[in-house]
Each structure stands twice: as C-alpha cells, then as structure tokens.
Amino acid sequence: MFPAKRAGSLTPGGSISKSELSSMAGSIASKLDQYLEGSNGANGLHRQDRGSSDSTLTSDSLSSSNVANDIYLEPKPKKSTPDGHQVTNEHFEPEKHFYPRVLNAQIHPMVGYFFSLGNERIIARYMHLNPQTNEDVLRKCLNYFPKHFQWAGKYLVFALLVDIVQCSLLVIGSDLFNVTTASGHRQMIIVETNSCPSGQKSMPLLSESDEHGGYRLVLESAFKDMIDNADKALGGLAVVYDKNVMEASGYAASLAEVMKEKIWLVEYYEYDQDPPVKWIDRVMYIRDEKKEWHSVRACFRYVTQKPWNRFPLYTKTIVMNQTVACLAGGRNKMMAAKAYEFFNAELAESGLHVRVPETINNVTKNEIPLWLDGMGGHAVVKVPYSNAGQGVYTITNKQELQEFMDTPQHYDKMMVAGNKDGFRPICIYARRARKPLIRHLEDDPAITSWEMLGTNLSVKSPSGEWSTEAARLLLMDRKDFNQLGLGVDDMIDAYIQTVLSVIAIDKMCQRLMVATGEGEELRFDMELFKALNPDSVLWQEVLQ
Template structure:
C-alpha cells in the first residue's frame, strides 16, 4: 500500500486513535501524579536534602535551562544498586524524538490530549513564536517514519491548538519521498502535484534521519537532525557529550550516571574490550535505535555470533553489562546489578527500564511522559542461555523494511496496577528526571558546538569526534 500525505483538520482529535487500549481508561498512580505536580524549587529542596554535597544554584540553573536545539527528549534508565546497597538511576541512552505519549495515563479527567498538548503548547509553539520573523512562509507539518499512533496525535493536537490544517507526512528511508528541501525550505508534494512550503515541522523521523533531512534548514525542524548526530541518535557522540558535561559540572556534585563505555571501537578490537569486562559486555552500533543494533554478551557463543556478522558502520561502542549480581560486569565504578521488579506471585523478578520524557520550555524543563518496559524472561542467578531475553526491554519489533510492531504485553504503565510492581518511589522519579535533563543539556551543548557562528554544520569537528566514514557519507549537510 502506497503511503500518502494526510491533511489533519482542527477539532478531530479522538483519544482511541492515539493511545494504547490499556492506557485509554487507565488512572495515573497518585505518587506519579504528585511527582508531575512538583515545581522546580520543591525538587531542588528534596534532591539537595538527600544529596547535601550538590550545589543547589547549579541544579537550579540546569532545571531552568532553555535548549537551543534539543527541545524534547527521553532517556532510558535502569534502576540499579551496588554490592554496598548504593542505589542509583543509570542512563542507558537518550533519544531525540522519543515515543511515550500513547502509554501515558491522563493527569486529570479533563486531560483529553494528555502529553501531546503539554509538549506542543509549552515547547513547540513557544519555540515557533520565537523564530516567527525568521521563518519562511508556509504551512505546518508533522513528518514521520514510525509510530503512526503518536505522530497522528501530535498532528491532530497541533491542528487543534493553532486552528490550522496540519500535513501529516510519511518520510521513510529508502521509499518514494513526498518531502524534500529546496533552498533550505522543506516542501511537500501532494498527490495532485501541488508543492507546499513548510515553515515548521514537528519531526518523528528516527531511522537514519540525517540522510534525508539536512543538519540545518530555514524551515524550523523540531528537533533537527543536528541533535540526532550530536547524541540524540548517535550513542558514540552522546557518551562524549556526557563526559564533557560531567567535567563542566564536576564541582557542583552533579553527574550523569552511565555504564563504563569504551568508544571508537573497531570491530576487530571488540573481543579485547569484552575480555576487559570479564567476558560480559554490551556492544552497540552507535546509530541504531528501537532496540536494533544492541548486542548483550554473556558467553563466548554470543560473542562469536556477533563477530560472524557484517555491519553497515565502522565504529562501535562497548559498555559494561548490568545484569544479575552473579553475572554483571566489573567496571571501574564497581559492579552494578539490577534491582528489578517486585517479585510476582511466582517469585519472578524482571529487569525493567524507565523511559522518562522531558521537554524544554521558556520556564525551563518539564516532565512530559513516563512509562516502563520489562524484559521477556525473569532475572535469575544462573547464566541465561539467551541474554537478550533476560536483559532486553525494548518493545519495538521490526517486522520488515520500514515495518514495525510493538510488544505491549511487556509495557508497564504509570497506573495503579503496574507502577507498584516497579518498586520505585518519588525520590527515584526525581533522580530519573534530573538524570534525563542532564543528558539533554549535555547533547544540546554538543549540538551548539557543532554549529558555526554562520549557522553551518562544522563537518571537520564532527569528523574528529566521530570518524566513521560510512556514517559521514550518509549525512545531508544542506
């Protein structure tokens, strides 16, 4: 079936089209609702009370930071502990243009658009207004290559809030393109052949977005592909951004928690670095997402299987593996292992991650959506035969080229039923929120470094930070 551009008109938002069935009639857990109602000062007061070594002024500046490039993002976090019982939230990765709205219970009974409205009203529209005089004439659009349920929700919400028709535009990798750039302005081509310029586009293009959307443009792209290359879809540069930002804020006592990471790794070197982590590690293709390109290694067979395959890129990252206490990597930070879910009636504990989505606004950062995902098989002290079944939490299932499904049986909502089984509380949500914001700021600062004073992409600096020829050949510069 050929994909087509849809014209989304105002006053046509239907909840059943934009939320998972299990989320439609869910009720937000009171503790999560309380977290969403905390203002910055209360968060600072609580966090500094539990972490007296931090600089509250620095934390206040970070929470009030207004992003220049990375307007909305979502971090995936693991809730872990050490042998000594020191618990923390560890960032696995931070995604630009993340999913999450379709899984979020309403904050109030009148909250029809839920997180769609909070994000569009408090982040997208203020950013659009700020750039109004510099934008080309044209319409509004949402461009996507995945997650129709959410992208159509954004388009319908944007139409409701602006009173304008909004174009919902498929923009899939390797398919016939209905959107292209002409002199820096995004244009879409309707089935009639009519060409329509776009002044601003909300982007949910996740698969190699940089090969068909330039790093800079006259059309306002929310978020730009510059953000993806700076760390939002580039795990290699994300880790470098985290390290640079950790150095910048070191004196404040704040820090992005992340697994020990070896960067710029050639495929032939990988067995050496896996050996460094005691034969247990996570190998990642830095530019993949939705659970693709992540390989958990707990035995020689899994490493051999990885080494026998061919990959489209030249660079990899290797990270310490967080699993059960009996088979986690020992890194320079010690050994972390999963706390996991509260045991179910069968006594099974599952690894679960937490996805926390935030957006940047003129008033600083705000939380937008939260959900969790659990692994397929329970966590045991014995080595797993297939480690991904025990460690992998991503719900996306690739069913074909540009075809995706989602395993919602493992989705855990922030509702009365699922939240209690996660075993986390208000302080853990605050910790996850602050960790997410720190990563978004770090990537936003990296993006700023990769833009020249003239507003052009600094290709030489980028290549020095990420010398992957296969990636660089994909990038659409202008």
C-alpha cells in the first residue's frame, strides 16, 4: 500500500538505511498475514513465509526444485533474426518513423505552450495551485540528475482517463490515469513507469524545421552525455531492439545524424537460437551480414521483454538504460511499488508524493480470490515483469476471475530521462480503450472490463509477433487533444508525477548498485534485491 506520508525521522531529500528498507519491505507481508488470519482463521489458512526463506537462497540452490510446481514455464519458440546492419543519417525518412496520421498533424496550441514553459515557470504555476508544496524540494526534483535511469526521466509520457472513454496519456516514461474520486476530486495517478518508453512515432512535431523531432532530443541530451565518456577503442555505436522497429530505426538514423557516424541496428530476441549479439568480457559484439563480429562501445537499448535475460548487469559497453533500471522498477513493477513507497517516505513533509493506486504486493496466484473479495470484487491483477499491456487482468465479476485463475503463469508473484540539466518533457500521447465506460457494469454484461479499461495499443499474437491498434491512438493535435478535456495544469501535474516516479526508481537503482570498496566498480546487491522481491523464478533468470 502507498501512504502519502510516513511518520518518522525522515526528512525531504533524506536517506533510508538498509535496516529501514528491510523493515518497510516486510510491512506488506505483515498486512497480508493480518488479512488472512482475520478473514480465514476458522479454516486454518495462513500465508506461507516466502520472504524470509526465499531471501536466504544462494544461486546454487535456485534449481527447478525450488520453483512451485504450478508455475507455468512457457515454451521457448525458436526464432531466427537477420544479422545487424549499419544505418546512416540518410536513412531517416519521416514516413518510416511516424504514424501516417502524425505526419500531417498540427500540434495543439495548448500542448505547444506546455512544452515551451520551462521548469521555472512550471514551478511557479504549480506552487500557485499547490501552496502546501515545499518549493525548494520541487525545484530539487526537477533539477535531479538520474545516475542509472536516464531514458524515461528526461523524456515523459502520460496516460489519461477521461469521462466517457478510458484513455492513457503518456509523457515518455510513465503511464498515468486522469481519475476522479467519488467525492469529485480530480488528479493524475501513476500506473507504471517504463525503462524503454515508446511515443516518438505518435508525437506531432513541435518545430516543422526539425524532422527528427523527439528522436533527436532524447539522443542529444541523455545518450550523447554517456557516449562522450565511452572508450572509443571498444568500437562503434548500436541500437538494439526486440519490438517497435518503427521507433528503433528512427533512433538509429537520428543517432547517425547526431554522432556523424554509422550506427549498427540489430534485433535481439529472448529465445533466438542463434542471436546476432554476443558478450565477450562484458563487451557487446554484433554480427553483420558477412558473419563478422564487431565490438560496440555504446548501445541504445530498446529491448523490452525480460532484458535481464540478454544484458549483463555489468558491462564495459555503455548501455542506456542499464539492466538495473529494469530490475529496480522500469520493467519490474514489484520493485517499482517499493521504490515509490520509499521515496514517498523521503518526501513526507514536502507536500509532494508519488500518487499510485492502492497496491498489494507479493501475492501468490491462489491468494488473489481472497484479496479480490476484500476489495469488493473489483481489482486489477498485474504480472510484475511484463509490459505493453501483457500480463494485466481486470477483474469485475466471477467469470473474469475464473478466466484469470485458469490462465497459466510463468512467475510466482503478482501485484494487485534526465541529464545533467535535469528533466524536461519530450513527448505526450494518449490512448483510448476499445469501448466507452458504462455507468453500471450490469447494464451490458456482454462488454468485458478489459474492453472498457485496457488502453494498450501493442498486441502480441500467439506466435510472438507484435502488432499495433493505431486507430485508438489520440494525438496531441488540434483534432484529438480536445477529446481529453485537459488543461495546462493537468499536463504539469502529470509531468511532476512522472518526474517523481522516475526519481524513485533511480534511487532504488542506487540502493541496488553498491560499491564493494573505495574506487571499485559498483556491484548488484542481490541480498537486498531478494529481500525486496521474493520471487525465486525471477532470481533464477537474473543469475543465469
């Protein structure tokens, strides 16, 4: 659960000790114990002690016998992908990297005004409507320099809920819903924060003179800062992806323009039997059409599906974003929930906090009906490590619950971009659900809750191929934006919520990456990770 404030000695901008982290990590487990004992004591039902026993396992003990028998280990389809090829600045053609509707769209004046504000004017306007906020803390947040989570910090995406149709508004980085409480209070809430966010192909140009749009802005700030520190002797530059070739190729061509050199573009899938990417001594190598291997000094990672299966935690090749950003919350929603809770504790007296739905973590599949009953029969169940609308289940009736329970699951646990100059918004788009919201669920039993609430545009076929339902995309142009019912202050609220969520995950990255000694390289704190994320299946994947 996510309290807006937490009592104690923590101050805005303060730190949390490792002992406090362990204590806070156990709070959710304690609440689960209390619920199960209170509601099911007569039946002798108790929660298994997963956290304490699992967290003591070593990598040697993480064998298949440690994994619950009912966990579904999905088959590994054979994939064969083409070898890498080089891209130049001449390869950037707008029609290949933007949706057709975007090419001739005109940015809405209100959206253009929002992007022109700058952080100081945003602070002044936010403080006018939120006088209880500590202005110094807000300014410190907007000027924050992410150490591990550069992409998604500086570039923002929001997801919005409007009155008639469920929509998600994206400032690259986070999905948000614009929601209204039963008492009429309207606000933005964070649904998730992504470490490989899409959105450039959906954003009308802010300036007609720059055909690269947000692609160039992302690369010129965060990634170029990192490339400047790379060892040129290690080789070239690359964009590696496993979906969304439209944007991945756009980044590659734009990077060629920014860096004035050829860029490797290569697909890298999870179950590829002969992948065109390999790692030798923590350096990435890419295979070309002649079957020759080339080393890479820096890689722009657009690998979204379980990237920890293919990218080492420690690399000499500079990678943006690093794998730890995914494990700490960018792809791991379980850790993101903990990150938000810890950061909210630091912000307790500042008038700021990451707003998220009430969330229960570390819930096994068999416990979900109990929690659903306690929530009045309505809940969203999320597989913590998936994205692009995969692994999300909206449950509002017994039939939807049964369909979820009958679905095999790979994991055991569920859960009910910036640079040295700080943050700035780069891109916004919105998405609508397939069906409009109905006033009462019983009015039309034929409509499922997912049809009214699911806003993902990416659709994954049984064969593993991705497609996009672009018809439900809402642009920030003169035509679509008016349907959202948003004002400048709503976008500012979404921007600040995105910034706070990214900082929270970046701070979690810093807690997980620790120095073993003065001047030594950072190492991943597996002991802390196990304590915060007690899921043996995930540990197995990370340690492989």
